[in-house]
Amino acid sequence: MNTKKQKTSIFVHFVNGINHFIRSFKNFFKSAVLSLIVIVIILLLLTQMDQALTMLVDMMETSKFSLLLCFFLINALALVLSHYPIYTYYAADLNDSRDYTNWHKTNPIPFWPFKKFPIFVFTTNPESNYKPDNWANYLRYSIGILIHCVWVHFIISSFSPNLLFDSFPFAPVKSVMYVLLLVPFVVYIFYKEKFTALKKTLDAKEGVASEKKHQKSLNKINKLYRKLGIWYVILALACFLLLALTLLVGNFSPGGFILLLLTSYALMFNYVFFRLLRTKLTLVYNAMGTSKAFVPFKFCIKNLLFLERSENYLVMYNLNFLVAFIIIVFSTIASIKDWSLLNGIPILLAFFYFYYFIVASLGKYFFVTKKLNLFGSQLYKGIFIVLGTVIALFIITFFAPIEVKTHQLDRVKNSKTEITEAVFIDSLRAKDDNTLFFIASHGGGLKANVWTLNVVNMLQKNTEGKLLNQTIALSGASGGSLGLALYTGLYKENGLDFEEIQKKIDHLAAQNYTSLDLSLTFGLDSYRKIWPFSQRFGLRDRPYYAMRKYQNEIQDINSTRLSKTSFRDYWKEAFNKNGYFPSLIMNTAGTQGSRGILWSVKQNNFEEIFPFAINLADLTNNETIPYYQAVSTTNRFPVFSPAAKIPGYGYFIDAGAIDNSGLLGCLDVHNYLARDKKVLGDKQIGYIEIINSKSLYIDHLIKKFKKQYYIDHIAINENETDNIIADLETGLNLDKIPGYLSDYVTSLEKTSDGSTRYFKIMMPHKVTFNDIEAHLNGFILSANIENTLKIFLSEENNLILSLTEKQNKSFFEPWEYYEPTLSRHLSKSSINYVKAILKHPILTEQFEEIESIINTKKIEENKAPQLSL
Numbered sequence: 021m022n023t024k025k026q027k028t029s030i031f032v033h034f035v036n037g038i039n040h041f042i043r044s045f046k047n048f049f050k051s052a053v054l055s056l057i058v059i060v061i062i063l064l065l066l067t068q069m070d071q072a073l074t075m076l077v078d079m080m081e082t083s084k085f086s087l088l089l090c091f092f093l094i095n096a097l098a099l100v101l102s103h104y105p106i107y108t109y110y111a112a113d114l115n116d117s118r119d120y121t122n123w124h125k126t127n128p129i130p131f132w133p134f135k136k137f138p139i140f141v142f143t144t145n146p147e148s149n150y151k152p153d154n155w156a157n158y159l160r161y162s163i164g165i166l167i168h169c170v171w172v173h174f175i176i177s178s179f180s181p182n183l184l185f186d187s188f189p190f191a192p193v194k195s196v197m198y199v200l201l202l203v204p205f206v207v208y209i210f211y212k213e214k215f216t217a218l219k220k221t222l223d224a225k226e227g228v229a230s231e232k233k234h235q236k237s238l239n240k241i242n243k244l245y246r247k248l249g250i251w252y253v254i255l256a257l258a259c260f261l262l263l264a265l266t267l268l269v270g271n272f273s274p275g276g277f278i279l280l281l282l283t284s285y286a287l288m289f290n291y292v293f294f295r296l297l298r299t300k301l302t303l304v305y306n307a308m309g310t311s312k313a314f315v316p317f318k319f320c321i322k323n324l325l326f327l328e329r330s331e332n333y334l335v336m337y338n339l340n341f342l343v344a345f346i347i348i349v350f351s352t353i354a355s356i357k358d359w360s361l362l363n364g365i366p367i368l369l370a371f372f373y374f375y376y377f378i379v380a381s382l383g384k385y386f387f388v389t390k391k392l393n394l395f396g397s398q399l400y401k402g403i404f405i406v407l408g409t410v411i412a413l414f415i416i417t418f419f420a421p422i423e424v425k426t427h428q429l430d431r432v433k434n435s436k437t438e439i440t441e442a443v444f445i446d447s448l449r450a451k452d453d454n455t456l457f458f459i460a461s462h463g464g465g466l467k468a469n470v471w472t473l474n475v476v477n478m479l480q481k482n483t484e485g486k487l488l489n490q491t492i493a494l495s496g497a498s499g500g501s502l503g504l505a506l507y508t509g510l511y512k513e514n515g516l517d518f519e520e521i522q523k524k525i526d527h528l529a530a531q532n533y534t535s536l537d538l539s540l541t542f543g544l545d546s547y548r549k550i551w552p553f554s555q556r557f558g559l560r561d562r563p564y565y566a567m568r569k570y571q572n573e574i575q576d577i578n579s580t581r582l583s584k585t586s587f588r589d590y591w592k593e594a595f596n597k598n599g600y601f602p603s604l605i606m607n608t609a610g611t612q613g614s615r616g617i618l619w620s621v622k623q624n625n626f627e628e629i630f631p632f633a634i635n636l637a638d639l640t641n642n643e644t645i646p647y648y649q650a651v652s653t654t655n656r657f658p659v660f661s662p663a664a665k666i667p668g669y670g671y672f673i674d675a676g677a678i679d680n681s682g683l684l685g686c687l688d689v690h691n692y693l694a695r696d697k698k699v700l701g702d703k704q705i706g707y708i709e710i711i712n713s714k715s716l717y718i719d720h721l722i723k724k725f726k727k728q729y730y731i732d733h734i735a736i737n738e739n740e741t742d743n744i745i746a747d748l749e750t751g752l753n754l755d756k757i758p759g760y761l762s763d764y765v766t767s768l769e770k771t772s773d774g775s776t777r778y779f780k781i782m783m784p785h786k787v788t789f790n791d792i793e794a795h796l797n798g799f800i801l802s803a804n805i806e807n808t809l810k811i812f813l814s815e816e817n818n819l820i821l822s823l824t825e826k827q828n829k830s831f832f833e834p835w836e837y838y839e840p841t842l843s844r845h846l847s848k849s850s851i852n853y854v855k856a857i858l859k860h861p862i863l864t865e866q867f868e869e870i871e872s873i874i875n876t877k878k879i880e881e882n883k884a885p886q887l888s889l
Contacts, residue, residue, distance in 0.1 A: 044155035047114040051156075052105035055163050058376050059101065059170060065368065066174040071465070071534055071843025075364050076178040078847040080272040080280070081834070086363035088267055089347065091287065093369035094171050096340040098164035098291050100373065103337070104380035105160050111387035120150040123388050128331040137399070139338075140388045141330040154216065158209050161295050165208070168288040169201045175284060179277045182835050185786055185821060188274040197281060204292045211296055214244065245300065245307035246314070252293040252304075253320045259286045272849060275832035301328045341377045344370040351539035355565055358572065358580075361535035364845060371542040417551045424554040426545065427561050427662040429653070430584065431643040438588045438622040439595055445699055447600055448492065455777070455873050456703050457491040458690060459602070460682035461710040462758065463498025463675065465657075467840040467850075470529040471712040471783050472496065472503025473510075474854055477525060479708075481518040482867055486874045488602055492693070495605035495685030497675035500710060501654040502570075504682075505647075508604055509574040512594040526851065528573050533566050534845035537660065540565070545662065561662060563655070567648040582648045587637055590647035591620035605685040607675035608653040610634055611663065616672045617685070618650050629692045630685070640668060681758035683709060683765065706777040706873060707765050712840075714785045716755065718795045721787055725812050734805060736798030779870060784860050785839055786817045824856050 049056070066072045079087040110117050121142035127135050176194055183190040221237040262283040270276045297304055305321045308314040326332045347362065347370040354361050361367075385403070394400050416422065448456070461472040479487045488511070494504040506528065510521045540562040547553055548561070568582050583590070587606070594601040608616035615633040617626075626635040636653070637644050645653075645666065653664045654675045663671040675682075686707065693699045711717070726734065741749070762780070769778040789810050793799055800806050824837035837856060838849035846854075857863070 041155055043115075044153050045159060047109065047153060048105075048156045048159040050112060051109035051114060052160055052163060054108075054376070054379065055101040055105055058097075058372055059163065059167055062097075062167070062369070062372060063170045063173070066170065066365075067177050069843075070841030071845055072174070072365065073178040073181075074838070074841045074843050074847050074850060075534065075845055076174065077272055077838050077849060078845065079363050079365065080270060080276055081848050083363040084267045084270075086366050088263075089362065089366035090171075090369060091263060091283070093344070093366055093373060094167060095287060095291065096337075096344075097369065097373055097376075098167045099294075100337055100340065100377060100380070101167060102161050102164035102295075104376075104384065105163070107380075107384040107387055109156070109160075111383070115150065115153055115156070117150045120145055120148045121391070123391050125392075126331040128329075128335050139331045139334050140384070140392075141334065154212065158212065161208060162205055164291050164295065165201075165204050165288060168204075168284065168291065172197065172201060172281065172284050172288075175277070175280050181786070181839055182272075183274065183277065184788060185817060185825075186274060188277075193278075197285075200285070201288075204288050207289070208292045208296065211244075211248065215241075215296075218244070242303075242307040245297075245304045246309075248293065248297060249304035249308060249321055250314070250317050252290075252297055253317045255286065255290055255293055256320070259283070259290050262286050269832075271832065271834040272838070272847075273829075273832050273834045276834070298327055298333065301325050337377065340373065344373040344377070348374055348539070348543055351535060352543050355536045355539045355562070356544075356559070358565070358569060358578075361532050361539070364532070364534040364538045367535055367538045368542075371538070375542075413550050413552075417549065417554065420551070422551050422554070424549060424551075425556050425665075426548045426554050427563075428556075428665040428667060429645055429649045431639060431667065432584050432586050432646055434586060434638065434642050434644045435589050437592070439592050439620070440622045441624050444603060444621045445693070445696075448693070448699055451490065453486075453490045453874070454704055455490060455706050456700065457487065457706040457708055458686035459491055459494050459504070459708045459710065460686050461494075461496035461500030461504055462682065462712055462716075463496070463500050463655075463657075463680045463754070464712040465499045465842050466529070466533060466844045466846055467783075467842055468496075468499030468712045469503040469506065470525070470840070470846060470851065470854055472500050472710050473507055473525045473528070474858060475710050475781050476504070476507050477518055477521055478858055479867060479870060480516075482871050483874050485516045485598075487870070489598075489600055490874060491602040493603045493605055493686055493689045495607060495689075496654070496682035496710075497607055497680045498655050498657065500682055500712070501607060501675055502651060503710075505604065505606065505651040505654075506570060506574060508591060508594050508601065509571075511601060512590070512597055513574055513576075515597050524573060528570065529846055529851045529854075530848070531569055531573065532845055533569070534843060536566055536569070537562050537844060541660070563652040563661060563664070564649070567652045571648050582646060584646050586644045587618050587647045587650040588620050588622065588644065595620075603689070605682075605689070606636075606650055606654050607679065607682060607685055608636070608656075608664070608672040609675055609677040610669075611671045611673065615675075615678055615684075616653060616666075616669075618645070618653075619689075630688050634669060636666065636669065636672075639666070676754050679757045679761070680754040681709065681711075681761055683707070683758065683761040687761065687765075702775070704775055704777060704873075706779065706870070708870070709762065709765075709778070709780045711780055711782045713755070713783075714787075714791075714839075715795060716758075717782050717785050718787055718791055720780075720782060721813070721816060722792065722795070725809060728812070729808060731805065734796065735801045736793075736796050737801055738798040741797070777873065779866050781863065781866060783840075783854075784816075784820055784857055784862070786820050787813055789813060819861065820857065823859055824853055 079090070109115075110121055122145050123140050123142045125138045125140055127138055129135065176197065180190065180194075218237055218241040222234065222241065262279070266276075266279050266283045270279045301321060301324055305318060305325065308318045308321070327336070347366060351361060351367050351370075353359070382403070385400075389395060389397075389400055417424075459476070462468055464471075476488075494508070495501070496504045507521075510524055514520045514524070544559065545561050548556075548559065564582060568579065571582060572578055591601070591604050604620040606618040610616050615630065616636045617630045617633045618637040619626075619629070619635075620637075622638075623629055626633075626638070636650070639645070644650075649664075653666075653672050656662065656664060656672070657674045657676070661674065663673045665671050678684075690705060722734070725731070765776070765778050768776045789806070792809065792813070800809070826833075826836065829835075836849055837853040838847055839853055840846055840850040
């Protein structure tokens, strides 16, 4: 009886293929989880934190060496992240692969000290029954493509704020680029499958395949090697040329955007071809034959042959590690010594390479140690002692009763000559001005800092210094508070010389604070939390070095230390400069829930002025905090900045955790002074709130739109949100208390018959319809409202564009303006934007109204409500 082999149906093939892919993906994921975590973290840091976008713009404008390092490190990460998971794969015996490898010790660099650190390589065990899982390998090598995709996405995200409002066809180009990111992966799989098929034919026994067929297959694979080798050399040359063009002529423009994408895309393909051909370079070289036409290509391939040997290839990873280590060490020393720093992106990438390489190399070494029984070797003993010591130090740090001084502030004695409450109130009573002001400034990193400094200096210049002479108190949060404190220092140094102050503001704005933060956050500050390094040993934390940079810029000095002048004594110098300066309120948030307050005036009864707050200006033993360290307490955003430790009082974080506007401190002082009619009398009180937030500006535009078009409510189809996400979004929203306080002051203005005025000085932003829907957290249902809103936004955006962009620019002509992001690093174009947007019509009207109130000494109701926004 003849039995025919039943053909497997397409459906069964499909199901088997899916099952095989799922098994391969599980094994891949188990082996590559560390690499995937690194990529996800890099993705989040580069694309979900706005300051990273500004840093790429800065590299295109002024930091081309940092951009070169970024390209180097992205390619280094692509290789290392896709290589080391194979060792985890074998170590975990995935797919019964443990006995597939035979390990050997090599010393590719035979001189000291490198010969002390052998490199272990493996060859395949011919007796193993393990069959390599091609799909697991494809996925592993795709990790390298994935980090390149993250880089491309980062580039697109960084340029999009300007491209969205340019004549450039951004939407189609963006769509095409994202689709094209799949091509390298497809190319890699296609040629790997082709290699596998041809190799099977070549390895087939003679009884199965004839000599003629064998020779035909050999010719095919040689032709393929030759073709790929030629393309690889051409591609490598294209990468070099594109990279050179990007570094030499690339700029922050539509043309620069395309050039940057082309370079990144070419390097992605370079990675694919390198992965395809590295272990076959000799075959590629031989396939070129003796034809003179291939001599240049053979020359290039010949110079790469050394990488075919695994030990040489692994040495390259070690050299990349050395480069990352040098970047980290230099950045750390530069942060401490106040030298010029690299852009933050290469520093961030260097740290990821550094830590990943250490962890992955240790994992590989322990696996090899077990395979070769190297437990008695000197290297293993050394690693064991080092790791044991690190674990012991961690145990001591977290379980022993040892004080950690890493982020501890200094305490200094209060002087006996502080400006007292009575003296300050007498100076207010002596003023014959009809209007007195309170100035509050929102948090928002360096963006808030620079916006605050520029707004205050412009108002000072326009009023010939009368604004601050008629201001009772300055209060802010985070970057806004820092801006007010720095202006206090600028006034102390330069008084009413507004031009000199502006020069210093511009110089302050151009400093690189992010790189300092990154260098110490991922490095020294982390190590200094471990005993015994937590006892200082002459080193300080990143807020200290950042404040030293501010101090040196303001005072035109080059000091290695922060001034020990107390908070009140420093402010007193500004007060005495011209006989008066507004009181300064530094706000911070205690971890126990209460506010931390430093008021520059020596008050009679702190609790009567600032309820539910801790008086940090009057510590025990008649001590206080030095000025710049006190200022640093307000600017410590959770996670990214360390909590300030004040001995005996606890830990304090960014003021924005409680009130991100600074209005609360102003209202506290206003309410206190209002209790005595002899102090303020019938004077008009003006509140100036300096706001840099884009979300608050969007909220303002929505209100303006609804009022302009008589719309009571904009109906939306809400985005579905999980309850946990909803809780997090609500808890992390910093506009809750500022929103309440803003409405409260607005209500005061409306019901005060002119005794209260309120000015919200907002930084105007370009806003898209998608921004509006994201702010509303849903889709607008009415097509009519949608169309009207788009027209409204176009008019608002065109007003900003008329101030911030030159019309009819050429393709490679750089943009001069870039909207500042929530960051501690501003590009040149971002600083230009801040200065240009101060000429916005609504701001001009507000400044003129404030100047009018000051100069004419008039008290009247607000006849132009739009000026209050």
